[in-house]
Amino acid sequence: MSFQFDTATATTPLGGGLYDTPVEDGWDINGNANGGYLLALMTQAMRTECERPHPVSVSMHYLSPAPAGGATTQVEVVKSGRRLATVVGTMQRDGKDIVRSIGTFGDIDSSLGPQHNTLDVLDLPAYEDCPARAFSGGAPIGLGSRLAVRLHPDDVGFATNNPTGRAEVRGWFAFADHRPVDTLALLLAADAFPPVMFNLYGMLGWVPTIEFTVHVRGVPAPGPIACRFRSNAVQGGFWEEDGEMWDSQGQLVAMSRQLALVPLAQTQ
Amino acid sequence: MSFQFDTATATTPLGGGLYDTPVEDGWDINGNANGGYLLALMTQAMRTECERPHPVSVSMHYLSPAPAGGATTQVEVVKSGRRLATVVGTMQRDGKDIVRSIGTFGDIDSSLGPQHNTLDVLDLPAYEDCPARAFSGGAPIGLGSRLAVRLHPDDVGFATNNPTGRAEVRGWFAFADHRPVDTLALLLAADAFPPVMFNLYGMLGWVPTIEFTVHVRGVPAPGPIACRFRSNAVQGGFWEEDGEMWDSQGQLVAMSRQLALVPLAQTQ
DSSP states (O other): OOOHHHHHTOOEEEETTEEEOOBOTTSEETTEEOHHHHHHHHHHHHHHHHTOSEEEEEEEEEOSOOOSBOOEEEEEEEEEOSSEEEEEEEEEETTEEEEEEEEEEEOOOTTSSOOEEOSOOOOOOOGGGSOBOOOOSSSOOHHHHHBOOEEOGGGOGGGGTOOOSSSEEEEEEOBTTOOOOOHHHHHHHTTOSOOTTHHHHOOOSOOOEEEEEEEEOSOOOSSOEEEEEEOOEEETTEEEEEEEEEOTTSOEEEEEEEEEEOOHHHHO | OOOHHHHHTOOEEEETTEEEOOBOTTSEETTEEOHHHHHHHHHHHHHHHHTOSEEEEEEEEEOSOOOSBOOEEEEEEEEEOSSEEEEEEEEEETTEEEEEEEEEEEOOOTTSSOOEEOSOOOOOOOGGGSOBOOOOSSSOOTHHHHBOOEEOGGGOGGGGTOOOSSSEEEEEEOBTTOOOOOHHHHHHHTTOSOOTTHHHHOOOSOOOEEEEEEEEOSOOOSSOEEEEEEOOEEETTEEEEEEEEEOTTSOEEEEEEEEEEOOHHHHO
């Protein structure tokens, strides 16, 4: 038996840096593939091409929504150094860009070098004491059946039309089929939670991401990943969302940031 | 009379999305062009090609150091929408990549939409009460003569071999020739301060940036820009640095984040 995420991120080299990267059904929000899933899918092709184990930093710009279906990714290794390699990628369907990305790949060993961590420690209730992510709003959400995301009980107000007023969502990330969370899966974790804007303005529907960057900082130990997402600045029709992810050993394993568009009509 | 920064970021279209983007002398740290200057230079070509006024989000990966000299930038507009355009760029010299970038461009009006800002307000002493950035360490630093950066008196310990122990550097950004700071210049501001690592481990010399993203959030009002840079996570031989920039009216005008390599030899 293979895990669902491995099947969904399987890529086939076609030569010349071109990869077959089909967008699998069931990793969507209302029919469009989740951005974290697309990032992981592209990253699989990118890290294969540069022959490095881990994504260290990957950035994506989303250009068009992607329902399930065929897609290819053109990958180019633009630098291959001793320690790190840099790769650019373009995912397309029918000649139209879906995503453009750039990333740096290499080995990650969080025990190396000096350590200085001043992030607030994330104090989550136990996994079993957190409610499952409420995928509501009418339309079926494929992603919900693949994941076993749990939310902090204090952050679920948005789902019952009682936004907390804090632009924050905390919770646990895990796969429904118990696949271990590796550095590739952290890219999915970074985009698997409800937008924190929902706890300011209620469930706004689709919140288009412009730019999304994930820094992978450690190889996760077994167990679910504790995640915190916050926004500190909503203005000008844009908002940023910062994510921090820790493994079961309390190790920081990833940081993320995205810039997204505020759906203006619903918040004014 | 033209301002130095305008001369240094002048680009000439050569057709087909190719731009002449010479790296001007005097915007360097020990002979290599500053990363923020390179970002601004490329962004000038990118925003010209897509005919949008402001960089909304730009990300760069640095591939090789660039002393002053000739360079070209190949730009491609990969999406041109009603509100935003997305552009990729490659800066080269002698066929070798210097920088790869991807960015989204458009209009910025920070008064639009809902406002929600939870960043700590930066409380800097007045510009004239802050010491000039100490560009020391022996070698001449070209950038120092172009800028009129002032540092918070509490954050200058690194320069006298008394690191503060806090991974933070605050200060004012301005040009020496009093050029107004616009959205292009914010990209330079985001990389014009000493690495915050210096206040943990002393002056380490060159700290190589892997990835650098700037989100421009407002068009600056006249006056120097108040800036704060911090690192929350040093581990695994990598560190992140987060920047926040405000104008004289207290408006958040930019947020930045970079992932960089720790010079391991000097900190162990």
